[in-house]
Amino acid sequence: MALLLVLLIAILIVGSIYYFAVQWLPVLAAAQPAFSDKHFQLTLLLFGAVFAITHVVLAVVVWRNRDREPGAQPGSMRAEAFWAMAAAALFFGVNAVGTRLPHAPHPAEQVHSVRIEVTGVQFRWYFRYPGPDGNFGRTAAMLVDASEGNPLGIDRSDPAAQDDFLSPTLNVPVGRPVEITLRAHDVIHSLFLPNLRLKQDAVPGMNIPLRFTADRLGSYDIACAELCGLGHYAMNAKLRVLDSGEFSAWLTDGPH
């Protein structure tokens, strides 16, 4: 009876972890992210079961063996190898099932995609759009002057830079692939889009590519996930997923 009760409690614990894990994740707004909610739940369920079973075994053994003669059984290589292999199978298996190796984007997808440059600066995110020409203009550190309205140091003498514009929010069209180039000026930041299940560090000196497709309209939070100084906690912005009409309208007359 006691054993059954313990088992029931264990099942309740695992079940509630599994159930509540789904509740804790923010609304999903991305198509096929590398982080799969399903795989996360599977992992939690399997590992939750291991957690519960080992604790039940521990509790039962400690309770049962409080008053008995100790056995002299020596270890068995076979039993040890069996449990080690079982653990290896579980962990390697889960990892293999969950692995999403990146593939190069299809050329057609690249033509179709929206390009945005995201720059992290203590303690703000800047979103630069290339404008109608589709090309980003040059930037230079010596031109950076936030008080002059040029926080990214865009070189306005470059023809490609003429139509570049900055936005305080990350606006993207629904259903279209987005190609982000991630940069930082001062220290390392990390672009965290919880609803897209996406996180990527922005490292000074590197241009890091990042791709996603948002498939749910709405306004979502963006945070910084890498310690960047005293304002780290307050470094946030909004992601707005617009329908294609709204997005085109915003591109032509919104930001200017």
Next chain:
Amino acid sequence: MLSLLRPSMDHKVIGRQYFVLGIIAALTGAFLSLLMRIHIVWPELELPLIGFVKPETYLGYMTIHATLMVFFVVVAVPQSGFGSLLAAKQVRATGSAFPFLNVAGLWLTVLSFAVLVSSFFVAGGASQAGWTQYPPLSALAQAAPGQALGMDLWLISILLFCVAIVLTALNTAFTILWNREMALGDMPLSAWAWVVNSVLVVPAFTILAAAGTMLFADRHLNTSFFLPAELVVNGEVIRNGAGSPLLWQHLFWFFGHPVVYIAILPAMGMVSQIITTFSSREIWSYRGMVVSTFAIGILGFAVWGHHMFTSGMHPMASFAFSSLTMAVAVPSSVKLVNWLATLWHGKIRLASPMLFALGFLSFFITGGLTGPILAQPSLDMYLHDTYFVVAHFHLIMAMAVLFAIFAATYYWFPQLSGGRLMNESLARLHFWLSFVGAYCTFMPMHFLGMAGHPRRYSQLLGSAEYLQRLAPMQMFITISAIVLMAAQAVFLLNLVNSWRSGKLANDNPWQAASPEWMPSHQVAASK
């Protein structure tokens, strides 16, 4: 206890001194975390003596909390403290191989501690870049208030610590290997852990010392190991040679991951001794335990990249590192199966050291299982740098090792105090309050992580909108943390009282089988 201030070449005295330093560091670190927990939920509270805590002050508390707990508590106490106290006796050696290295190691560690704590009192305060000290934040004084003199003191403290722990580890390794009066295959598992661990300490802390020196050079000698060509900080253009911020992360984690195993291997060794004593039998498979100790130590140097899945490292490298990380599960489960099988076939006595050893097992399982979740790059893409990670390492590295330290303290108290025992009722009260307090503090952090709460946020006030609904959970964690810390007053009271006037122990109060419990005349006779 005052006699502990006097330098001594005696390894037992050095062990006690490391232990007391560890307690002081743990109390300081715990106090800082209390201030942090209070600031997270009441950011506008004015504290007596301290006043308002600013976000940057919080980051200073956080950096020093982690540095104290990692270096001076979970690494130094099991390895240098209990290693100095017990290793020689466990292998029936009459003394240390290099007592001078041992005593030099201790006092350099004391100096390192003093330098670290002094950084709170300089202009700008203590370093605010976290114990991982990622450049450019750690390399530039312009990047945050504590990154000026406070950061230099942090680096000096860590360099001193690196030298100190290597000196003590050399002594521990040679004491066990040269001075032992028993066959290798008869050594207690804790002695195996100390010798393997000493061999890990040397490369790990040498790498950290080298990386720290490079960072110091970037700060003061115009080198650019970790700084890219151009930076704009606070509107100021800073030109450097073309270095790489990622190089620091590779070097740091090449030290930083092995250090997790450097903390837990001696803890595992000590827990193995305690579990066998209180199961009234030998360990189930001695050979399996020794081989898995080696395997964990070696694999520990091949998994550093799993801290860098979102850093901009190549995704194929991520896959390699995640597979290697999964391999650590194999020797870890050999250990777990061994402990469970020893209990299964044993007669269990639930004295306080055993309760804490079982607590270690529980935290080892709970914290260990979230490792293979975070080690999957696709899942880490979301969970990295959230509270899920904070929950993981506080359970596996902080709570598991801390419970092993408590188990060892109650168990080897006669060796620590010179023949006394701690009060058993207070010890049990300490266990249950700490066990429940620790789970209530750290389990909910998994849920914060799942909800996407990034770590190292000084407050919710002013942070992203989606985090605001998590305030009640943060409040629950703060209250649990206060309970957990209050429980340590029970331990402290018991420790001080028992050290002065605890019950006198006979030669072998727990009926243990290992040589450190044999009276010295029997050791001499058995040679």
